[in-house]
Amino acid sequence: MTGRIKLLRTSTFRLAALYLILFAVSVSALLGYVYWNTAVLLERQTDETIRAEVQALADQYSQRGLNGIIDTIRRRSDDDSGAVYLLAAPSGLRIAGNMTDLPAIPRGEANWIEFPIDVQNGAARENHIARAFYTTLAGGFELVVGRDVEALRQFANIIRQTIFYALAIALVLGLGGGLLMSRNFLRRVDAITEASRTIMAGNMAGRMPVKGSGDELDRLALALNEMLDQIESLMAAMKEVSSNVAHDLKTPLTRIKARVEAALRSGGEADYRSALENTVDESDRLLDTFNALLSIARAEAGQARSGLVAIDASQIIADVVELYEPMAEEEGGTLTCTAPEGLMVTGDRQLLAQAMTNLLDNALKYGAPEGEKPDITITGAIDGDKVVITVADHGQGIPEEDRSRVTERFVRLDASRTKPGNGLGLSLVSGVMKLHKGTLLLEDNAPGLKASLVLPVWRED
Ligand SMILES: Nc1ncnc2c1ncn2[C@@H]1O[C@H](COP(=O)(O)OP(=O)(O)OP(=O)(O)O)[C@@H](O)[C@H]1O
């Protein structure tokens, strides 16, 4: 497609053309109205005047005879009013008036006629147009009464020309403006097309050009850029997950292989048994890791968002507490819960329960100095338009500089290496929060950790 045709096919140009047509039609209507009201009406008025004068002269003739009309015509001819008169005998001979002879006209019946006249204007003689009414009086006398309409005609001409030029200018400007606008529009669309081509070609960091004017193209580009950000972060997460999986599953698998090989070499029944038992344990742990990773990936991808429903978080808290209270007591600790009913959020019951479980699990594991008993509080409350669920303990807590790091996969702090775990618990919590458009807040409980799930309150709409 050549550039020009492409330009004419843009929606901007079509819109501009449509407006141009509408504009031209209304301008023509307006100017036509002006033309009618000036030129046409003025000419009509002249005709009326001439007709009235003819009538007056005819009356004069019938009342005062030939002398009367000759008298009047002579008087009026002398005025320099642009009026033309001629009274001729039936033979065609001029009797009175300021015209020398009858113009070449069809004789016999009353009629409107137009003819050129010579006019003395200062020293120069000008050729003007006269419009006149020709009629025959009783006795065969011929009467012509008219006006010099040159000025009127010139005026009408000027108006007609003005209308023509105004329309022409409007059309040229409109067409030019339309082309200019579409060219600008097209250039930006082309830039967006070009940008998407380079991105498709593999430059994932590329983005749509944004002009900063906030117009519809900018908003489109911004939306596309947001989408690209999302795609990029999903791809990065996927890459990270696969490399994590490759790295963290390789170690236990290598371990299993080494044990089994050692057992096979030694050949003892007891060795076989212990190697097999060990393999079962390791496999269980591998499966756990796998499941946790899959849950995190699923939550982070945000696929499950359509499955979110309005639920009362206080019920989930109650369920989780019921499960964990015996465990806390078993260790001689306490688990206190304060959560009023009606903590409505949009969420997935199972995932939210999993997130709270992971926080409680951490509080039980790390929530008390070595040798002491964990005392854990879980609270639920509404704070403005947020539902905040907090699990607090009195352990070592997480140092400020590690708080953002611990939500990454497989991150475990050195202080807690003695306890079992994969370093996936908080990753899942933060994934679940992402899915719920909420955040995981880690704060100092002085001493201990205060981990809060901050979720938007469910709203009916
Ligand atoms: N309540 C807490 N007090 C002190 N440190 C904590 C607490 N919760 C988490 N941490 C630290 O953050 C790290 C990451 O926690 P996370 O729950 O992600 O993994 P984990 O508990 O080690 O393993 P997993 O939860 O997968 O069994 C922990 O290893 C620990 O060092």
Ligand SMILES: [Mg+2]
């Ligand atoms: Mg944990």
